[in-house]
Amino acid sequence: MIAELGLAALWLSAALAVLQMVSGALGLRDGASPHALYARPAAVVQAFLATLAFFLLLYAFAVTDLSIKLVATNSHSAKPFIYKLTGTWGNHEGSMLLWIAVLALSGGLLGGLERRMPEKTMSATLMVQGFVALGFYAFLILSSNPFERLRVPAVEGSGLNPLLQDIGLAIHPPTLYIGYVGLSVAFSLAMGALITRQVTPDFAKVMRPWVLGAWVFLTFGITAGSYWAYYELGWGGWWFWDPVENASLMPWLAATALLHSVSVLAARDALRTWTIMLGVLAFSMSMLGTFLVRSGVLTSVHAFAVDPERGAFILGLLGLYIGGALVIFAMRASSIAEGKRFTATSREGALVFNNVMLSAILAIVLLGTLYPLLTEAFDVRVSVGPPYFNPAGAIFAIPMFIVMAIGPLLRWKDDKPGRIQFEAAMLAAIVIAIVAVVAVLGDYAILPLLGLALSVALAVAAFLPLRGRNIRRVPTATWGMVLAHFGVAVSLFGMACESAFTSERLAAVAPGDTTQVADWTVKLESVDPVAGPNWTAIEARVLAARGDEEPTVLTPQARNFWSPPQPTSESALITRLDGQLYAVIGDSAGVDANGKERWQLRVWWKPFVTFIWYGGLLIALGGIVSIVGRLQVDLKRRKAKALGDARRDDLDELNGGDTLPEPAE
Amino acid sequence: MRLAYLIPLGLFLFFAGLAGYMLTQPKEQNVPSQMIEQPLPDFTLEPALEGMPGATKADFVGGEPRLLNIWASWCLPCIAEAPHLERLKQEGVEIIGVAVRDRPEAVEDFLSRYGNPYSRIGADDISELMLEIGASGVPETYVIDAAGNIRYQHIGDIREETVPLLLEKLEEAR
Numbered sequence: 069m070i071a072e073l074g075l076a077a078l079w080l081s082a083a084l085a086v087l088q089m090v091s092g093a094l095g096l097r098d099g100a101s102p103h104a105l106y107a108r109p110a111a112v113v114q115a116f117l118a119t120l121a122f123f124l125l126l127y128a129f130a131v132t133d134l135s136i137k138l139v140a141t142n143s144h145s146a147k148p149f150i151y152k153l154t155g156t157w158g159n160h161e162g163s164m165l166l167w168i169a170v171l172a173l174s175g176g177l178l179g180g181l182e183r184r185m186p187e188k189t190m191s192a193t194l195m196v197q198g199f200v201a202l203g204f205y206a207f208l209i210l211s212s213n214p215f216e217r218l219r220v221p222a223v224e225g226s227g228l229n230p231l232l233q234d235i236g237l238a239i240h241p242p243t244l245y246i247g248y249v250g251l252s253v254a255f256s257l258a259m260g261a262l263i264t265r266q267v268t269p270d271f272a273k274v275m276r277p278w279v280l281g282a283w284v285f286l287t288f289g290i291t292a293g294s295y296w297a298y299y300e301l302g303w304g305g306w307w308f309w310d311p312v313e314n315a316s317l318m319p320w321l322a323a324t325a326l327l328h329s330v331s332v333l334a335a336r337d338a339l340r341t342w343t344i345m346l347g348v349l350a351f352s353m354s355m356l357g358t359f360l361v362r363s364g365v366l367t368s369v370h371a372f373a374v375d376p377e378r379g380a381f382i383l384g385l386l387g388l389y390i391g392g393a394l395v396i397f398a399m400r401a402s403s404i405a406e407g408k409r410f411t412a413t414s415r416e417g418a419l420v421f422n423n424v425m426l427s428a429i430l431a432i433v434l435l436g437t438l439y440p441l442l443t444e445a446f447d448v449r450v451s452v453g454p455p456y457f458n459p460a461g462a463i464f465a466i467p468m469f470i471v472m473a474i475g476p477l478l479r480w481k482d483d484k485p486g487r488i489q490f491e492a493a494m495l496a497a498i499v500i501a502i503v504a505v506v507a508v509l510g511d512y513a514i515l516p517l518l519g520l521a522l523s524v525a526l527a528v529a530a531f532l533p534l535r536g537r538n539i540r541r542v543p544t545a546t547w548g549m550v551l552a553h554f555g556v557a558v559s560l561f562g563m564a565c566e567s568a569f570t571s572e573r574l575a576a577v578a579p580g581d582t583t584q585v586a587d588w589t590v591k592l593e594s595v596d597p598v599a600g601p602n603w604t605a606i607e608a609r610v611l612a613a614r615g616d617e618e619p620t621v622l623t624p625q626a627r628n629f630w631s632p633p634q635p636t637s638e639s640a641l642i643t644r645l646d647g648q649l650y651a652v653i654g655d656s657a658g659v660d661a662n663g664k665e666r667w668q669l670r671v672w673w674k675p676f677v678t679f680i681w682y683g684g685l686l687i688a689l690g691g692i693v694s695i696v697g698r699l700q701v702d703l704k705r706r707k708a709k710a711l712g713d714a715r716r717d718d719l720d721e722l723n724g725g726d727t728l729p730e731p732a733e
Numbered sequence: 734m735r736l737a738y739l740i741p742l743g744l745f746l747f748f749a750g751l752a753g754y755m756l757t758q759p760k761e762q763n764v765p766s767q768m769i770e771q772p773l774p775d776f777t778l779e780p781a782l783e784g785m786p787g788a789t790k791a792d793f794v795g796g797e798p799r800l801l802n803i804w805a806s807w808c809l810p811c812i813a814e815a816p817h818l819e820r821l822k823q824e825g826v827e828i829i830g831v832a833v834r835d836r837p838e839a840v841e842d843f844l845s846r847y848g849n850p851y852s853r854i855g856a857d858d859i860s861e862l863m864l865e866i867g868a869s870g871v872p873e874t875y876v877i878d879a880a881g882n883i884r885y886q887h888i889g890d891i892r893e894e895t896v897p898l899l900l901e902k903l904e905e906a907r
Contacts, residue, residue, distance in 0.1 A: 303846075310809065341738075345741065348741075349741075352745070359752070363752075363756060365752060365755050365756065379756050380753075380756050383749065383752055383753055383756065386749065387749050390745055391742070391745060391746070391749065394741050394742035394745055395742060397738060397741065397742070398738040398739045398741075398742050401735070401738045402735045402738060438748065438751075441751060441752065441755055442751060443870065444755060444758075445751055445754060445755060445758075448870055448888060448889075450870030450871065451805075451807075451808040451809050451810050451811070451870065451871055451872075453805070453807035453808060453809075454807055455807065455834050572838060574841065574842070574845060654845065654846075668845060670845075
């Protein structure tokens with residue numbers, strides 16, 4: 069029953085998406101059709117049904133309903149309960165269903181709650197939203213039906229990829245999806261505004277919370293994903309410039325640029341076409357990511373369910389939405405006035421500069437990710453790695469960080485650089501002092517060194533906008549910006565320290581032997597077999613002590629899952645304020661001279677590495693604070709408006725119904 | 734309509750065309766190469782890590798035909814081809830590696846994780862040999878006969894079905 073109900077809910081949702089699209093389109097005509105009223109309710113009911121479908125699949129996974137093909141191929145009755153649940157979205161079909169459920173839910177929120185825009189723009193937005201949703205329903209129902217039954221129920225499921233049996237999976241994909249989908253709402257809004265030529269500050273204010281929300285989720289998802297890869301893969305790295313990682317980074321870069329440009333549009337009525345372009349770009353990047361990941365056109369360490377046929381379907385959707393959006397953009401963009409002017413040395417100027425820098429970094433990442441696809445068309449297979457991404461990205465990241473430090477200090481519209489010369493000089497002095505001191509202390513690569521110096525300057529600069537202001541009267545949204553910018557500094561500090569100061573030791577040690585890494589003494593005590601619910605492993609008992617302190621016990625494991633069979637490496641970590649000790653146990657390395665068995669033990673000391681993820685969390689938190697701040701202001705304004713309306717009505721009554729002249733603004 | 738507004742559409746159409754074309758292409762390719770039947774250029778490469786010899790042209794001369802494998806620890810397809818190189822080694826083939834733009838720690842790391850099929854590994858820090866033998870990317874594998882001539886070039890990662898092909902080419906190069 070569950071599967072049939074779920075499928076029925078999906079079909080009904082798809083039908084409602086058609087209604088939403090048609091009704092939205094009717095709302096665009098002059099003298100709107102009475103049927104235009106259906107767009108909003110269609111979005112709300114659709115949200116309910118699509119969410120229901122997702123929960124039905126969740127239930128099927130929870131009870132391990134082996135008559136459903138997806139459950140049988142991806143789950144197992146002996147799997148821990150929490151991973152049965154998270155397994156719902158640990159596969160292609162389930163993750164697409166999650167995607168569509170979130171899409172419908174945000175469509176419902178938009179249709180149900182948003183009343184600030186002109187009704188025509190809203191109709192156009194809901195039309196686009198319905199059109200986008202329809203494509204994904206078609207994709208899900210026609211080529212990736214999650215509720216497909218097996219004619220004969222399976223006796224036992226075949227299990228979930230053990231790398232995915234981790235709490236990381238509970239967090240990382242859903243947050244990223246919510247982020248991607250939030251960008252689809254921004255896309256619909258941008259198209260709605262473009263179609264009805266209503267690219268106004270009001271529209272920007274409606275769009276901003278969606279962009280901010282999507283961006284918070286993306287930031288959090290990428291941060292969680294990076295940490296998950298760091299401890300789960302056992303490679304000791306936190307970013308690999310893998311196509312799938314890039315696929316999540318590119319929408320983030322576009323969303324970051326969009327977030328700043330939409331703020332300029334809301335505050336100053338400038339950057340109209342640029343904001344629309346970024347709205348299209350951000351969603352294009354999330355769809356492009358979906359395409360690259362699931363079509364198998366690129367080689368990646370992330371093994372997704374790869375299928376060229378599905379790839380063709382997604383490419384078709386990509387062509388339809390992005391191609392269509394860009395055609396409309398090309399036709400309409402010139403009819404949108406460019407908006408207010410400003411000089412280069414103004415806050416808008418700094419924001420535009422950093423928008424361009426972010427777009428350039430996005431282009432670098434996009435080129436590096438797609439380059440193998442391009443050369444492969446000429447029968448040449450290549451892999452583009454850190455030797456390209458790091459320096460090429462840094463060329464644009466370094467000026468961006470500098471402008472990011474100074475930009476928030478500038479005034480809107482026009483400012484004299486001389487006014488902030490003290491702050492600028494102080495920040496420059498910090499950078500120069502740190503580069504000089506660290507360069508004298510040791511021999512480090514230039515990029516980490518610059519990153520380190522810039523991170524400290526940025527950390528100081530993040531708080532400068534608060535200088536000379538009454539702390540209690542600073543708007544909440546400004547606190548959000550301060551937090552997020554400080555988070556960037558913290559994260560950059562972590563990255564720079566990790567790449568400059570990491571010590572690594574790979575040793576073949578027998579139980580009883582010790583090895584040294586940085587100021588840590590690491591002793592292998594014993595290696596024993598252990599067993600878990602669906603795996604067996606060899607577990608090393610390692611004593612790690614820093615200097616003369618009491619040793620801490622670490623238990624890294626080399627696990628073998630038996631369903632499906634696959635080895636994984638479970639790292640063990642000691643987290644300190646100033647860094648992390650990271651230990652991995654490898655294979656047996658033969659016997660030593662005394663006949664004792666030796667094991668490969670790999671230990672890293674990574675100074676301040678955790679700051680990378682603390683910074684990511686701070687950035688996301690800054691976004692949340694900003695949303696709260698914007699909502700507060702909005703609620704206050706609504707209340708004031710309601711109060712004003714009521715007062716006017718009272719006055720009208722007093723004046724015997726004569727309307728008073730509208731006060732000029 | 735301003736022409737500049739058409740640029741994003743143009744770029745997108747180019748990408749969509751490329752991606753669409755690539756989706757229709759079979760993934761396996763065995764590419765005939767310009768390098769066949771030409772002698773290896775003279776080169777001397779420092780060892781890519783401590784404890785293993787580096788590589789020179791002289792290492793390819795005499796004895797049996799060998800494989801020259803161009804790879805890097807930062808290259809993802811190289812991870813995919815590692816088990817197949819291991820199989821070639823088990824078949825008795827001598828494989829000389831050239832690590833492109835790499836660091837000794839990273840090389841050591843890669844080998845300890847994915848196995849070491851190489852008899853020697855030279856460090857090509859500035860893609861010098863790579864350019865000279867006309868390799869356009871990483872990974873690539875060359876069949877070199879006992880006289881030091883390039884007999885066959887395989888572009889891209891070695892897959893399961895490439896192993897017998899390479900063994901055949903090695904046999905032909907005797």
